[in-house]
Amino acid sequence: MSLISYENDIxxxxxxEAGSWAMALTPRLAQFAAVARHxxxxxxxxxxxxxxxxxxxxxxxxxxxxxxxxFARRGRTVAxxxxxxxxxxxxxxxxxxxxxxxxxxxxxxxxxxxRVSFGFLHTLGTETVPGLIxxxxxxxxxxxxxxxxxxxxxxxxxxxxxxxxxCLTSPVPDAPDLVARRLDEQRxxxxxxxxxxxxxxxxxxxxxxxxxxFVTLEPGYGLRRITDALCAEAGFTPRIAFEGEEAETLRxxxxxxxxxxxxxxPAVPRPGVAELTVTAPRAVREIGVAWLDGHPDTPPVAAFKxxxxxxxxxxxx
Numbered sequence: 047m048s049l050i051s052y053e054n055d056i057x058x059x060x061x062x063e064a065g066s067w068a069m070a071l072t073p074r075l076a077q078f079a080a081v082a083r084h085x086x087x088x089x090x091x092x093x094x095x096x097x098x099x100x101x102x103x104x105x106x107x108x109x110x111x112x113x114x115x116x117f118a119r120r121g122r123t124v125a126x127x128x129x130x131x132x133x134x135x136x137x138x139x140x141x142x143x144x145x146x147x148x149x150x151x152x153x154x155x156x157x158x159x160x161r162v163s164f165g166f167l168h169t170l171g172t173e174t175v176p177g178l179i180x181x182x183x184x185x186x187x188x189x190x191x192x193x194x195x196x197x198x199x200x201x202x203x204x205x206x207x208x209x210x211x212x213c214l215t216s217p218v219p220d221a222p223d224l225v226a227r228r229l230d231e232q233r234x235x236x237x238x239x240x241x242x243x244x245x246x247x248x249x250x251x252x253x254x255x256x257x258x259x260f261v262t263l264e265p266g267y268g269l270r271r272i273t274d275a276l277c278a279e280a281g282f283t284p285r286i287a288f289e290g291e292e293a294e295t296l297r298x299x300x301x302x303x304x305x306x307x308x309x310x311x312p313a314v315p316r317p318g319v320a321e322l323t324v325t326a327p328r329a330v331r332e333i334g335v336a337w338l339d340g341h342p343d344t345p346p347v348a349a350f351k352x353x354x355x356x357x358x359x360x361x362x363x
Contacts (some may be wrong), residue, residue, distance in 0.1 A: 087122045159188040160346035164202035165213035172313035198268040211347045218334030226336040230361035234329040235321040245320040252280040261289035261305040279327040
C-alpha cells in the first residue's frame with residue numbers, strides 16, 4: 047500500500063509494505079506531540095508558529111495515513127484516543143532520541159570541548175600518543191578523545207566506515223580516498239636473546255641473521271610488511287617461527303629463545319634480550335597521519351590535525 051500525503055504542498059509518499067513509514071510520518075511527529083500536549087489546535091499552532099488550519103489538515107492526513115483515529119475532536123479542543131495515547135508514547139521517545147542525537151553531534155563539534163576519534167599503532171601507545179595528547183591539551187584542555195589501538199589496515203577500514211577521524215600508522219598509506227602525511231621515522235632494531243651469538247655486538251648487518259628463525263607480526267600488519275621487505279633487500283626470505291599481534295609479545299618470545307625479531311625500540315628496556323642497530327639495509331619505518339580525503343573536519347579535529355602536522359620530525363621520543 048502506498049500512502050501519499052502533502053507537507054507544505056510537497057507530496058510525500060510512504061510505501062508501508064517497504065517499511066517507509068518514517069519518511070512519511072517524521073515531519074508531523076512534533077506537530078502531533080504539540081497537539082497532544084495542549085489538547086487544543088489553536089494553542090498548539092501558536093506554539094509551533096504555523097496556521098491553525100495547516101496544523102488541523104496535517105493531523106487529519108496523519109490519521110488517514112495511519113488508518114487510525116488519534117484524536118476525539120470537540121471543535122478546536124481535542125482529546126487523545128487510546129490509539130493516540132499509545133502512539134504518543136512512542137513519538138515522545140523518538141523525538142527525545144532525535145534531541146539527544148542532535149545534542150551529541152553538536153557537542154562533538156564544539157571547538158572548545160568537542161571530540162576527536164583517534165587511532166594509532168599499539169607500539170605508539172605507551173609514550174608517543176600520551177605525549178601528543180598532553181601537548182595538544184595544553185592549549186585545548188577540554189577536548190575529548192576516543193582512542194583506538196589497532197594495526198594499520200584495520201584502522202584505515204574503520205576510518206572509511208566513519209569510526210575514526212585520524213590515525214597514526216605505518217607504512218604511510220597511499221590510497222586515492224586518503225590523505226596521508228609523513229610525520230617521522232623510527233629505527234628498527236634486531237632483537238635477539240641475551241645469550242645469542244650476536245648478543246655481544248652493538249651493530250649488525252641484517253644478512254647476518256639470514257639463518258635465524260624470526261618471530262613477527264601477522265600478515266597484514268605494517269611492521270610485518272616492512273620486515274619482509276628489509277629481509278628481501280638483505281638477500282633472504284625470513285623463516286617464520288611464530289606470528290603475533292603485538293610487539294612486546296614478540297620481545298617475550300625472543301627472550302624465551304624462540305627466535306629473533308625486527309622491532310621498534312621498547313618504552314622500557316626488556317630483560318633477556320639484546321637490541322642491535324641494523325647497519326644495512328637502513329632499517330626504519332615511517333610514521334604518518336592519515337584521514338579521509340574530502341571529509342569536512344569538526345573544529346576539534348581540525349585543531350588536532352594541525353597540531354600533529356606541526357610535530358613533523360618531533361613525533362617520536
